[in-house]
Amino acid sequence: MTTSTTNKRLVIYEGQQHWLPDAIALDDQLLRDAFTPLCAELANAEIERKEGEPIRIIKKPGRKGISPLESLIAAPEEVNPAVQMCYQLRQHQLMNGIDWRNAEQWAAQIEEAIAAGTTFTQAVNHSLKALTSCKPISSGIPEGF
CATH class of the missing domain: 1.10.287 (Helix Hairpins)
Incomplete structure (x- = not known):
């Protein structure tokens, strides 16, 4: 089985590579929504885009140490x-x-x-x-x- 990467973008989250359709990958909120089921903290993740490089999803650190x-x-x-x-x-x-x-x-x-x-x-x-x-x-x- 071959997977076509036409009209898809490479998205990297914690070293894992995911090919997503352009319609999702090019919209920050849709991208967050797509990854939120994997980790709820990704609802507020930063999206890093650099020309010629894969899109990176960076989880924002949450507040720790106080309940x-x-x-x-x-x-x-x-x-x-x-x-x-x-x-x-x-x-x-x-x-x-x-x-x-x-x-x-x-x-x-x-x-x-x-x-x-x-x-x-x-x-x-x-x-x-x-x-x-x-x-x-x-x-x-x-x-x-």
Whole structure:
């Protein structure tokens, strides 16, 4: 059986040679997509192209040395600013009451709390997405078991 290399490009990944159709090899994203099933880290790989040489796929080194659990433990504890403002308003309402005469003094603080709370929620959602995409690893038996 002979394999024709017409309309194909040579792609090298970790010393392995692969002949891929031009339609895939000439598009960086399609090339990454083609190799991602081999290694999930290749989804963000660098593609090196030099005239007259094979295309090279270079895996970007990932972050090492810190686990998601260590990041969570090290992170400061915070309360969503919008929730904190809500508690302040409730406390003020119980102690002094809130009516149309004193509500205006809170308006600017409420707007700031809403903006900060939105940013806070987006950061939490981003962290949640990052955590749920982490691969589970066994780290040993917890103390006490």
